[in-house]
Amino acid sequence: xxxxxxxxSASTDKFVYSFGGGSADGNGSMKNLLGGKGANLAxxxxxxxxxxxxxxxxxxxxxxxxxxxxTYPAQLDAQIKEGIARMEQILGRKFGDTEAMPMxxxxxxGARESMPGMMDxxxxxxxxxxxxxxxxxxxxxxxxxxxxxxxFVQMYGDVVLGVQKNPDEDHEPFEAAIAAIKEExxxxxxxxxxxxxxxxxxELVSRxxxxxxERTGHEFPECPWExxxxxxxxxxxxxxxxxxxxxxxxxGIPSEWGTAVNVQAMVFGNTGEESGSGVAFTRNPASGENxxxxxxxxxxxxxxxxxxxRTPAPVAALHDVMPAAFNELMRIRExxxxxxxxxxxxxxxxxxxxxxxxxTRNGKRTGVAAFRIACEMVEQGLIDWxxxxxxxxADQVDQLxxxxxxxxxxxxxxxxxxxxxxxxxxxxxxxYLNAERCVEAADxxxxxxxxxxxxxPEDLRGMIAAEGxxxxxxxxxxxxxxxxxxxxKVCVCGADEVIVDYNNRTVTVGGMTFNEGDYMSIDGTSGxxxxxxxxxxxxxxxxxLISKTMKPEDSRTYQNFARLMQWCDDCxxxxxxxxxxxxxxxETAIAFGATGIGLCRTEHMFFEGDRxxxxxxxxxxxxxxxxVAAVSKLLPYQKGDFKGIFKALKGLxxxxxxxxxxxxxxxxxxxxxxxxxxxxxxxxxEVIMRRVAELHEFNPMLGHRGCRLGIAYPxxxxxxxxxxxxxxxxxxxxxxxxxxPEIMVPxxxxxxxxxxxxxxxxxVAKQVFEEKGAKVDYLVGTMIEIPRAAxxxxxxxxxxxxxxxxxxxxxQTGLGMSRDDSGSFLPQYQELExxxxxxxxxxxxxxxxxxxxxxxxxxxxxxxxIKLGICGEHGGDPASVKFCNTLGLTYVSCSPYRVPxxxxxxxxxxxxxx
Ligand code: PEP
Ligand code: MG
Numbered sequence: 001x002x003x004x005x006x007x008x009s010a011s012t013d014k015f016v017y018s019f020g021g022g023s024a025d026g027n028g029s030m031k032n033l034l035g036g037k038g039a040n041l042a043x044x045x046x047x048x049x050x051x052x053x054x055x056x057x058x059x060x061x062x063x064x065x066x067x068x069x070x071t072y073p074a075q076l077d078a079q080i081k082e083g084i085a086r087m088e089q090i091l092g093r094k095f096g097d098t099e100a101m102p103m104x105x106x107x108x109x110g111a112r113e114s115m116p117g118m119m120d121x122x123x124x125x126x127x128x129x130x131x132x133x134x135x136x137x138x139x140x141x142x143x144x145x146x147x148x149x150x151x152f153v154q155m156y157g158d159v160v161l162g163v164q165k166n167p168d169e170d171h172e173p174f175e176a177a178i179a180a181i182k183e184e185x186x187x188x189x190x191x192x193x194x195x196x197x198x199x200x201x202x203e204l205v206s207r208x209x210x211x212x213x214e215r216t217g218h219e220f221p222e223c224p225w226e227x228x229x230x231x232x233x234x235x236x237x238x239x240x241x242x243x244x245x246x247x248x249x250x251x252g253i254p255s256e257w258g259t260a261v262n263v264q265a266m267v268f269g270n271t272g273e274e275s276g277s278g279v280a281f282t283r284n285p286a287s288g289e290n291x292x293x294x295x296x297x298x299x300x301x302x303x304x305x306x307x308x309x310r311t312p313a314p315v316a317a318l319h320d321v322m323p324a325a326f327n328e329l330m331r332i333r334e335x336x337x338x339x340x341x342x343x344x345x346x347x348x349x350x351x352x353x354x355x356x357x358x359x360t361r362n363g364k365r366t367g368v369a370a371f372r373i374a375c376e377m378v379e380q381g382l383i384d385w386x387x388x389x390x391x392x393x394a395d396q397v398d399q400l401x402x403x404x405x406x407x408x409x410x411x412x413x414x415x416x417x418x419x420x421x422x423x424x425x426x427x428x429x430x431x432y433l434n435a436e437r438c439v440e441a442a443d444x445x446x447x448x449x450x451x452x453x454x455x456x457p458e459d460l461r462g463m464i465a466a467e468g469x470x471x472x473x474x475x476x477x478x479x480x481x482x483x484x485x486x487x488x489k490v491c492v493c494g495a496d497e498v499i500v501d502y503n504n505r506t507v508t509v510g511g512m513t514f515n516e517g518d519y520m521s522i523d524g525t526s527g528x529x530x531x532x533x534x535x536x537x538x539x540x541x542x543x544x545l546i547s548k549t550m551k552p553e554d555s556r557t558y559q560n561f562a563r564l565m566q567w568c569d570d571c572x573x574x575x576x577x578x579x580x581x582x583x584x585x586x587e588t589a590i591a592f593g594a595t596g597i598g599l600c601r602t603e604h605m606f607f608e609g610d611r612x613x614x615x616x617x618x619x620x621x622x623x624x625x626x627x628v629a630a631v632s633k634l635l636p637y638q639k640g641d642f643k644g645i646f647k648a649l650k651g652l653x654x655x656x657x658x659x660x661x662x663x664x665x666x667x668x669x670x671x672x673x674x675x676x677x678x679x680x681x682x683x684x685x686e687v688i689m690r691r692v693a694e695l696h697e698f699n700p701m702l703g704h705r706g707c708r709l710g711i712a713y714p715x716x717x718x719x720x721x722x723x724x725x726x727x728x729x730x731x732x733x734x735x736x737x738x739x740x741p742e743i744m745v746p747x748x749x750x751x752x753x754x755x756x757x758x759x760x761x762x763x764v765a766k767q768v769f770e771e772k773g774a775k776v777d778y779l780v781g782t783m784i785e786i787p788r789a790a791x792x793x794x795x796x797x798x799x800x801x802x803x804x805x806x807x808x809x810x811x812q813t814g815l816g817m818s819r820d821d822s823g824s825f826l827p828q829y830q831e832l833e834x835x836x837x838x839x840x841x842x843x844x845x846x847x848x849x850x851x852x853x854x855x856x857x858x859x860x861x862x863x864x865x866i867k868l869g870i871c872g873e874h875g876g877d878p879a880s881v882k883f884c885n886t887l888g889l890t891y892v893s894c895s896p897y898r899v900p901x902x903x904x905x906x907x908x909x910x911x912x913x914x
Pocket of ligand 1: 660785806
């Protein structure tokens with residue numbers, strides 16, 4: 001092994017941790033060092049589960065490998081040899097033995113968080129021309145021995161030696177060689193692999209080796225130690241392959257974590273009909289139901305189940321095939337849940353009727369399943385409610401709000417076939433048969449479905465872009481199913497009646513043929529596939545809470561949701577408000593548990609009907625009297641809107657922001673719009689054209705918007721303040737609850753701007769209270785969305801009774817990146833890890849977050865009880881919500897449908913802090 005003689009930078013000199021034979025060096029808590037797989041193999045060995053012996057090379061070695069030009073710490077070689085010797089001792093076999101049954105090993109990756117299918121694996125390692133003969137002799141089963149060798153040469157050739165498809169080839173070269181021998185010897189390239197005889201497999205091995213020599217210029221390695229070294233290097237190398245990088249970006253896994261490598265003695269599921277392999281979940285990962293769930297294939301290795309090449313049988317069927325193995329798995333299922341207190345996803349192999357555990361990990365699950373499992377585990381006493389709150393990924397809560405097919409529309413739809421339900425929800429879209437075209441169509445604004453024979457990690461980008469995924473092959477634990485579930489994508493897999501023709505770009509099923517671009521629909525809860533576009537309708541929770549078309553007692557999902565939200569409230573300090581501009585949005589958000597409005601963007605109220613024309617008239621006016629006239633036309637609308645919102649709020653607090661219209665969004669830009677407006681507001685079109693030209697700004701987002709408008713045109717602030725106070729007084733009189741408006745001044749950079757606007761607001765308040773003979777309490781505050789405001793927050797807080805962080809603009813102005821058109825370079829920034837996440841979605845905590853922290857501290861220094869909130873889009877992002885909690889904000893505010901996500905994130909933050 002290529003080692004480096006320089007001093008080792010890792011934290012210890014132990015790089016190899018052994019497990020098996022009833023003990024282990026490591027344990028389940030050592031995921032950072034041993035990766036998830038390695039830590040849990042150690043843990044299973046410790047609790048007496050049947051784990052074949054092996055060892056884990058730590059993630060520190062991976063870091064070292066990348067930091068030291070792909071070399072290893074000097075001590076590693078000897079430690080690996082010790083690890084192998086320990087395995088040999090436990091098993092009574094020798095690695096590379098050419099006389100007796102040799103010990104073969106599997107070499108697998110294993111990062112801290114599982115990255116299914118993204119990194120490389122090599123099985124059956126240790127075989128060569130001599131040891132395969134020893135294996136034939138020892139097992140008396142030449143077909144089995146040669147099948148193992150064939151698989152090994154194929155995997156090693158592909159993964160380690162890089163023998164892959166050339167751009168001009170249709171098929172993987174090894175697969176093409178298999179198809180060729182099937183055609184030659186059986187006249188059919190599609191006969192099952194199990195039909196191949198020992199002799200066929202032997203011939204295949206030699207053809208594979210010739211292929212390796214031809215493509216790489218090197219002989220296939222015969223020495224087991226050399227094979228092992230190559231495999232370990234390939235697994236470490238695969239940490240930085242393209243698909244692993246894409247996956248890490250999607251799930252925010254830092255590149256510096258690295259992967260561990262697990263070397264484990266092979267057990268064989270392919271020795272014959274007394275053996276098999278399977279993947280199982282202790283509960284149903286799609287629905288969360290408490291049932292033993294999974295699938296198996298007899299006479300197969302684990303890769304056959306996961307790869308989706310043969311469609312496996314449901315694990316329940318094992319009960320009839322091999323009752324003793326089934327009962328052992330049922331026992332293991334219980335041991336696992338009782339030990340790990342979570343739903344487990346495990347791989348097993350049955351070798352000659354004996355069950356072995358190859359892996360266990362906390363199972364990926366849908367948002368729906370996460371809820372159900374957490375709630376039911378609380379009921380069963382397996383976990384407490386706080387664990388349940390912590391465990392449900394906040395960013396998956398929106399899966400509970402995913403649409404289902406419209407009941408009427410689905411009755412009319414033509415059902416084509418049924419596949420396996422792998423990711424719940426309903427999806428409809430235009431079909432595309434490869435990831436690239438899928439992404440392209442989605443970028444053009446189409447709703448798309450990705451249809452594949454089976455998916456592989458290369459399809460990840462297409463899966464991310466698609467509304468749903470349909471595959472013809474593969475079971476519920478196939479790549480498509482696992483990844484789709486994790487992403488919360490609707491997925492139907494193993495729909496074997498679906499004929500996918502990549503060459504002609506057609507899908508044929510149920511007697512109908514669909515071209516790329518045609519609509520199909522899939523139901524990932526039932527597995528049904530439909531022709532055409534089928535309208536979708538909202539989730540059960542939406543039906544109970546929003547449309548009220550379902551009773552709470554009829555929806556188990558709703559009941560779980562309600563329980564969880566209650567638990568959240570029981571531990572949360574920070575409130576969750578909503579960004580809402582209409583009574584309907586406000587009602588929706590309150591139904592989801594919002595405790596008020598954190599941002600009402602009054603300019604959004606002007607997009608409806610004729611109002612936009614009055615706003616345009618107001619903006620285009622050159623004389624104050626014209627402007628006052630235009631503004632006064634808006635007053636009744638504004639007041640009506642505010643009354644609606646105050647009524648919907650039923651006494652909950654509401655922050656109403658004064659007008660903040662980027663002028664380019666409001667001005668008529670095209671000739672037609674200008675002519676049309678000229679007629680409507682009786683203004684010569686030339687005047688309009690001139691004003692539009694005069695008002696043109698190069699950077700409208702940095703232009704005459706926010707309080708700058710109210711300062712130039714105080715009559716606008718006066719009108720809005722009047723509308724707010726008249727509405728507040730009237731609603732409190734009519735409805736009998738207190739209305740306490742919080743009036744928010746946008747885009748403040750100087751204390752004086754706020755002082756000027758506050759003076760107008762106070763003056764109007766006084767007038768309205770006198771006119772009405774009644775008053776309401778009110779607050780005046782500001783947004784903190786300009787860095788200058790953040791760093792002078794102590795001065796601003798002398799006037800402002802509250803701050804709300806406008807992190808959209810604070811990010812835009814703090815980073816100097818346009819919030820409207822920075823899209824082109826941000827993905828590359830993420831790829832290069834200049835930024836960890838999209839800064840407009842998740843707060844840049846080190847930069848923008850620091851500005852927020854400064855503002856919080858300065859604000860509190862002059863007004864200790866200042867109310868603090870956030871109303872940028874980040875208010876619905878779990879990581880940002882948690883960050884806001886550390887700042888001690890009073891509330892976060894987000895769009896109505898993200899309220900449950902923010903509530904859960906806020907509860908998790910509170911629990912973390914506690
Ligand atoms: C903000 O800038 O974060 C904000 C909430 O205001 P707007 O998005 O309306 O500019
Ligand atoms: Mg803003």
